[in-house]
Amino acid sequence: MRIEDEIHQKEFTDDYRRLLVNLLFTNNWVNQQVMPFFKRLGLTLQQHNVLAILRGQHPEPVCFGDIQNRMVDRNSNVTRLIDKLIEKGFATRDICQANRRMIEVRLTEKGMKKLQEVDDRFPELLEHFHNLSQEEALLVSNKLDKLRG
């Protein structure tokens, strides 16, 4: 459905303005697909993002700064995210002995299993994106890369 119809607006003054509004609107749409998906699995999007980063280094630990730099949403408060993951038994935290300002975060077995569970169901989530062909998905992705510069 055209963005003009979605928000009941006649037309946009220019294509960039249309793109801006469309990106904001589409983001809400994406969140409405993604949030319930993760909620059903007992995670938030960002908690899952951290778990995936931890798996990338497993069994090596990852420190907070590195987690932050690899996150899709850089504004997250890593301290409190990790608190939640530890509370749920998906991660552990230890002070790094080489540099005691740093915290080593590791994935647990339980966290690993939860990630596997997410992976198993991921195709369900991606189905929502199949209105675009694979070529179109790739094209849009590349244009978004270009947009951000």
Add this chain to the structure above:
Amino acid sequence: MRIEDEIHQKEFTDDYRRLLVNLLFTNNWVNQQVMPFFKRLGLTLQQHNVLAILRGQHPEPVCFGDIQNRMVDRNSNVTRLIDKLIEKGFATRDICQANRRMIEVRLTEKGMKKLQEVDDRFPELLEHFHNLSQEEALLVSNKLDKLRG
């Protein structure tokens, strides 16, 4: 910059997954351009969205339900948004005499001036999108429409 490099990930298992992450990441990027822009003008993105909807009907009033249906972010709590706008003197609220369940919201002169101020500066904001050509902006916008179905 490629999304893989932004989040330090080697590569994605498939193009749809890449698109999903790219949309989420790009949304954060967009917010980082948009939020400070509106903050400098003493508004939030959503407050501006409501003001623009009110202008669309001015001098006729708009009721809450219609505002909600036209908003880019449908999850907003319209009651509390309008409270803020009235507090700032940008809008007024009256009970509709024809149907007293409904609230008529109108733009004030002050609100109109604030919108004009935003319009005057809008080109600054849109500059951030000029990494894409006008054709590309249009293309991406159309693909996003298609994605949502």
Add this chain to the structure above:
DNA sequence: CATAAATATTTGTATGCACAAGTAATGTAT
């Protein structure tokens, strides 16, 4: 006409996020 259903908005609450200030450990310069 009384009652139930539907509509439109409001309020409560728990959670999440943004931003700023705070703490603790380490590095650097004199």
Add this chain to the structure above:
DNA sequence: ATACATTACTTGTGCATACAAATATTTATG
């Protein structure tokens, strides 16, 4: 060695958001 700056993480606070329940008004039904 001491003082200052930097780094890495933590905490506090106010504001925004999501979701559910509540209220008030109108419409529909027997």
